[in-house]
Amino acid sequence: MRTGAEYREALRDGRVVYVMGEGRVDDVTTHPATRGVVDEYVRWHDLHRDPDWADTMLAPPDAEGQRTPWALTGPHNASDLIGMGRSFAKTCFLSAGNITHDPAYGNLIALGIINAVAEHGAGAEHVDRAKAYHTMIARTGRFLTFSGGSPPIGYRLRPDPKDRAAIKLVRETDKGIVLSGRIGMHTSPCYAEDIFVGSLCGVQLDGHPVSFVVEVGAKGVTTLCRKIAARDANPFLSPLSSRFDELDGTLWLDNVLIPWERVFLIDPGPEAVARWLMWHHLHGWGARAEFSLGLALALSDAMGLTENAQTVEYLIDLLAVVQTIRACQTAAAHEPEPTLTGFCAPNQRHVMAGGITLFKARQQIGEILRMVPGSSLVVAPSNSDISAPALAAGLDEAFAGGGYTTAQRSALLQLAWDHVSSGLDGRESAFELHASGGMPTWRGRLRKTFTDYNSLANAVLKQLDCDMPAIDLGSIPAAPLAPRRINTPRSPALEAKP
Amino acid sequence: MRTGAEYRAALRDGRKVVIMGGGEIDDVTTHPATAAMVEQYVAWYDRHFDPDWKDTLVAPDGRPWCFVLPRTKEEVLAIGRSITKTIFLSAGNITHTPHYGHLIAMGVLVAAETRNAGPHHAANAEAYRREVVETGRFITFCGGAAIIGQRMQPEPADRVAVKKVRETDKGMIVRGRLGMHTSPAYAEDVYIGHLTGVQIDGHPAGFIVPVAAPGVTTLLRRPAVRESNPFMAPLSSRYDELDGQMWLDDVFIPWERVFAVDPAPEGLATWLRWHHLYGWLAKAEFTLGLALALSDALGLKEHDATVEYLVDLVAEVQVVRSCIAGAEHDPEFTPTGYCVPNHAHLGAGGVSLFKARQRISELLRIIPGSSLIVAPGDSDLLIPELAEGLEESFGGGGYTARQRAALLQLAWDHVSSALDGRESAFELHASGGPPGWRHWLRRSFKDYNNLANAVLDFIDLDMPAIDVSGIGTALPAARRPVSLPLKK
Numbered sequence: 001m002r003t004g005a006e007y008r009e010a011l012r013d014g015r016v017v018y019v020m021g022e023g024r025v026d027d028v029t030t031h032p033a034t035r036g037v038v039d040e041y042v043r044w045h046d047l048h049r050d051p052d053w054a055d056t057m058l059a060p061p062d063a064e065g066q067r068t069p070w071a072l073t074g075p076h077n078a079s080d081l082i083g084m085g086r087s088f089a090k091t092c093f094l095s096a097g098n099i100t101h102d103p104a105y106g107n108l109i110a111l112g113i114i115n116a117v118a119e120h121g122a123g124a125e126h127v128d129r130a131k132a133y134h135t136m137i138a139r140t141g142r143f144l145t146f147s148g149g150s151p152p153i154g155y156r157l158r159p160d161p162k163d164r165a166a167i168k169l170v171r172e173t174d175k176g177i178v179l180s181g182r183i184g185m186h187t188s189p190c191y192a193e194d195i196f197v198g199s200l201c202g203v204q205l206d207g208h209p210v211s212f213v214v215e216v217g218a219k220g221v222t223t224l225c226r227k228i229a230a231r232d233a234n235p236f237l238s239p240l241s242s243r244f245d246e247l248d249g250t251l252w253l254d255n256v257l258i259p260w261e262r263v264f265l266i267d268p269g270p271e272a273v274a275r276w277l278m279w280h281h282l283h284g285w286g287a288r289a290e291f292s293l294g295l296a297l298a299l300s301d302a303m304g305l306t307e308n309a310q311t312v313e314y315l316i317d318l319l320a321v322v323q324t325i326r327a328c329q330t331a332a333a334h335e336p337e338p339t340l341t342g343f344c345a346p347n348q349r350h351v352m353a354g355g356i357t358l359f360k361a362r363q364q365i366g367e368i369l370r371m372v373p374g375s376s377l378v379v380a381p382s383n384s385d386i387s388a389p390a391l392a393a394g395l396d397e398a399f400a401g402g403g404y405t406t407a408q409r410s411a412l413l414q415l416a417w418d419h420v421s422s423g424l425d426g427r428e429s430a431f432e433l434h435a436s437g438g439m440p441t442w443r444g445r446l447r448k449t450f451t452d453y454n455s456l457a458n459a460v461l462k463q464l465d466c467d468m469p470a471i472d473l474g475s476i477p478a479a480p481l482a483p484r485r486i487n488t489p490r491s492p493a494l495e496a497k498p
Numbered sequence: 499m500r501t502g503a504e505y506r507a508a509l510r511d512g513r514k515v516v517i518m519g520g521g522e523i524d525d526v527t528t529h530p531a532t533a534a535m536v537e538q539y540v541a542w543y544d545r546h547f548d549p550d551w552k553d554t555l556v557a558p559d560g561r562p563w564c565f566v567l568p569r570t571k572e573e574v575l576a577i578g579r580s581i582t583k584t585i586f587l588s589a590g591n592i593t594h595t596p597h598y599g600h601l602i603a604m605g606v607l608v609a610a611e612t613r614n615a616g617p618h619h620a621a622n623a624e625a626y627r628r629e630v631v632e633t634g635r636f637i638t639f640c641g642g643a644a645i646i647g648q649r650m651q652p653e654p655a656d657r658v659a660v661k662k663v664r665e666t667d668k669g670m671i672v673r674g675r676l677g678m679h680t681s682p683a684y685a686e687d688v689y690i691g692h693l694t695g696v697q698i699d700g701h702p703a704g705f706i707v708p709v710a711a712p713g714v715t716t717l718l719r720r721p722a723v724r725e726s727n728p729f730m731a732p733l734s735s736r737y738d739e740l741d742g743q744m745w746l747d748d749v750f751i752p753w754e755r756v757f758a759v760d761p762a763p764e765g766l767a768t769w770l771r772w773h774h775l776y777g778w779l780a781k782a783e784f785t786l787g788l789a790l791a792l793s794d795a796l797g798l799k800e801h802d803a804t805v806e807y808l809v810d811l812v813a814e815v816q817v818v819r820s821c822i823a824g825a826e827h828d829p830e831f832t833p834t835g836y837c838v839p840n841h842a843h844l845g846a847g848g849v850s851l852f853k854a855r856q857r858i859s860e861l862l863r864i865i866p867g868s869s870l871i872v873a874p875g876d877s878d879l880l881i882p883e884l885a886e887g888l889e890e891s892f893g894g895g896g897y898t899a900r901q902r903a904a905l906l907q908l909a910w911d912h913v914s915s916a917l918d919g920r921e922s923a924f925e926l927h928a929s930g931g932p933p934g935w936r937h938w939l940r941r942s943f944k945d946y947n948n949l950a951n952a953v954l955d956f957i958d959l960d961m962p963a964i965d966v967s968g969i970g971t972a973l974p975a976a977r978r979p980v981s982l983p984l985k986k
Contacts (some may be wrong), residue, residue, distance in 0.1 A: 093952065239956050294949030301950060301964045312969060316936045319943050320849040324817060327824030327843035334827035350823065353816035357850070403962050411957040443809045450812045456787030457794060459586065463732050464904045469896050471794045476805060 001069045002141050004042030010193060011038065013217030017190045020227040028190050033228050036243045040095060041191055044102055056090045059083055071104035072138040074111055075344045081333040088283040096419060097288025098244035098428060101188040106144030108276035109196050110134040111343060113264055116272035118340040122208065122265040127341065129261055133213065144194040147186035148270050149201030152250060155182065156487040165202025167253065176259040183251040189223045190247060192216055198270045208265040212258045220256040225249040229423035236383040239415050241424040248431060269481065275339065278355065279332065279346040281436050285358045286325040292365050293318045295416050299373045302412050304402050314368045321361045328354030352446035359439045366420040373413060380413035444481040453477060499562050500634040502540030508686060509536065511710035515683050517718040526683050531721050534736050538588065539684055542595055543634065554583045564597035565631040567604055568837040574826045581776045589912060590781030591737035591921060594681040599637035601769040602689050603627040606704060606757055608832055609765035615701045615758035622754045626706065636686050640679035640744065642693035648675065649980040660694040660746060669752040676744040682716045683740055685709055692761050701758035705751045713749040718742040722916035729876040732908050734917040741924060763938060763974050771848065771938065772839045774929050778851050779818045785862050786811045788909050792866045795905050797895050807861050814854040821847025845939030852932045859913040866906060873906035937974055946970050
């Protein structure tokens with residue numbers, strides 16, 4: 001694993017980055033809109049050299065005494081999944097679940113590419129190409145992020161269906177393919193070095209859907225990041241927003257050469273590539289839920305409510321959700337499923353059950369954390385107010401006591417506010433409702449991976465004392481995932497009206 | 499393992515059983531109110547000799563999984579598999595079996611070991627457990643709480659279920675009346691928990707009473723009201739396990755059956771809630787199975803809204819399966835090395851199912867449409883002037899009217915019958931209901947201080963160290979106090 005400093009240096013690669021509302025960013029490592037998250041990624045890399053984190057971040061020594069980072073492991077058994085899952089949970093917690101894309105996630109994308117190419121049956125040469133790319137990722141720690149490849153809204157509303165694809169193949173050369181186009185939302189592109197672009201981009205070769213990996217710093221690539229989550233400039237009031245806004249973005253390609261070794265033929269949908277990704281998403285969501293529970297516990301202490309029966313019931317509501325996710329993740333890692341290329345993947349049914357539970361619970365978790373501290377959450381002062389001579393004594397009288405100073409209690413309240421009532425919180429919700437397909441996709445995946453339709457349906461018939469037709473419900477899991485939403489362009493007649 | 503016939507014969511032991519609304523039952527194996535359930539237990543025993551069930555019910559070394567005291571994760575997984583397979587056979591309605599009885603005996607052992615009031619208590623508990631293993635004897639469980647009339651006694655000292663009349667060198671003689679417990683008419687022993695208030699050497703005590711002991715009377719609740727025609731009541735007619743009360747009139751309990759036990763809920767219930775959750779899961783899985791079968795029978799398996807309802811059910815079932823799988827793969831161990839499914843994972847599964855239960859039933863009422871309500875019985879199908887019209891109304895699409903009606907009646911009996919109502923009312927109390935499970939989760943969750951202090955790392959300020967461990971160690975909520983009416 002490279003050092004954080006080496007990672008930071010790698011980002012100075014001539015990339016063209018814009019942040020909405022901020023203009024061109026010449027150097028993401030120093031620009032105020034981006035440097036905070038760069039520093040978090042630097043810290044992520046350096047954790048691998050921290051003795052206190054060794055048992056979390058590194059696999060047990062192999063025969064030669066080498067310890068591989070869990071973040072760059074290709075799992076082959078349940079023990080690998082358990083070790084990897086533990087490292088994801090611990091590191092995601094460090095950002096309260098806000099930084100969801102890191103090089104460990106990139107490693108899972110690369111594993112998913114191998115899986116997708118194998119499932120597509122493109123041939124051994126293509127599988128070897130995908131394996132070589134994963135090997136490079138595992139060796140260098142290069143940071144890869146993910147885009148499904150779908151086009152932005154303007155493309156989808158074009159009158160001619162042929163023009164609605166995100167990317168067009170400009171030409172093929174002996175070195176690769178040259179592409180142009182614009183790609184919709186994906187996350188952390190300005191911090192990553194490579195972006196996997198999925199087959200939703202619409203490019204085909206010899207009738208096969210194409211996915212590819214493009215370098216963020218490549219010639220012809222422009223990254224447009226969304227506006228930063230609005231936050232107070234004072235970190236006391238935005239302890240999370242000021243550090244963990246990972247920035248989503250769109251990608252423009254202008255005659256970009258993609259070498260053949262970065263071109264992968266896969267099925268049209270993103271399911272196979274995402275084989276390990278939903279598991280990581282659930283770890284991110286679990287970390288956010290655990291952080292919410294931790295905050296609620298800390299606040300119940302700071303507000304003197306640990307023995308208030310109603311507060312404890314709120315806490316149990318939170319911990320029931322947290323513990324359900326833990327149970328699902330435990331089961332997923334302990335009952336893994338093999339992939340075509342010999343890797344081991346977490347059991348999808350358990351992961352989906354956990355994800356659906358969290359989708360249902362998410363808003364309630366936020367509301368409980370707003371309820372537990374009472375209205376102090378709304379009126380808590382900042383550190384600058386506490387320092388104002390005219391206010392200091394009064395604020396101390398109003399907010400100090402019970403083992404906490406005004407600054408301490410306020411810091412905790414502001415942390416809670418930033419977690420569940422900020423622009424960062426709103427972005428997280430909006431993002432996760434779309435990023436992995438939202439609730440419809442998680443339900444669809446559970447529908448497809450649940451295995452007992454026929455056995456349960458026919459088992460209940462045994463209670464009846466008459467011959468019954470044998471039931472075959474294979475069509476329920478066999479049905480494809482719901483198609484992506486179709487955007488309907490306005491009719492030309494309507495367009496013509498003033 | 500004894501045979502079903504041996505079990506049936508063992509129930510003719512002179513027990514005194516009275517059923518509400520039906521008077522005294524001379525022989526539970528032949529009385530119409532109880533005979534069907536006896537046959538279910540007979541089938542439970544005989545299944546252990548069925549080659550088709552061998553891999554599910556019997557360990558490689560020949561021990562029935564139901565009588566194994568687990569020491570490894572693999573044993574817990576195998577025991578769990580045997581529970582889930584057998585409990586599904588009654589759609590989750592028969593929750594008390596000899597297997598559950600062995601889990602009670604295991605819990606008595608752990609509660610005695612935890613209390614550690616003298617080596618003879620644990621030794622006696624282990625001896626009793628071994629007797630259960632060697633004989634297949636069927637034990638059921640009563641917490642020992644007082645019945646409402648006792649709790650209304652003006653004198654607080656009289657507000658207990660059982661009183662010790664006297665002690666002898668061989669045992670103690672007790673008298674009293676015990677509240678709700680399940681399947682006493684079919685069991686041979688009842689474990690009475692420490693809620694009686696009986697103490698031994700200053701310690702809370704539990705004890706075991708043979709159902710047929712002199713002085714014992716078992717009072718069963720009325721049966722769940724049902725159609726007499728099994729076509730209309732395919733579940734109610736077979737799986738009403740009957741709860742009851744017990745009266746003790748100077749009953750002798752030998753000292754070997756009296757145990758000083760730890761009163762914490764985790765001890766005695768070390769394995770019981772695991773079994774409860776399997777029972778609830780079986781009911782949920784049966785509901786899902788019925789919903790799937792009905793979606794086929796009613797031609798709805800490609801109807802989007804129906805499939806979404808099915809996915810709702812699948813999600814609830816899968817969450818509980820995941821929690822149980824997590825609990826078994828990530829077990830805990832008692833100080834003496836017994837392997838226990840992780841209570842925190844189980845608690846999460848139970849709380850989840852309590853929240854979902856009513857919705858699960860509603861979905862099964864929604865999926866078949868109003869055909870659920872107007873489906874005929876088999877006798878209607880045989881009436882000459884109705885047969886053709888009913889066949890026209892309910893036959894077709896690969897199902898005869900009789901087949902489709904049978905499935906609809908099965909669904910009705912599962913989620914709209916008195917048996918369903920009893921199951922709901924029972925489970926809302928039997929293991930403490932939602933408050934009990936929430937409290938159990940509260941006590942088994944381990945990360946209060948870790949999480950509370952971990953968030954403080956996000957604040958660039960010295961903060962007080964937080965200790966909120968009191969939340970997890972709080973005693974179980976006191977049982978509901980009963981207010982006495984004011985004297986006029």
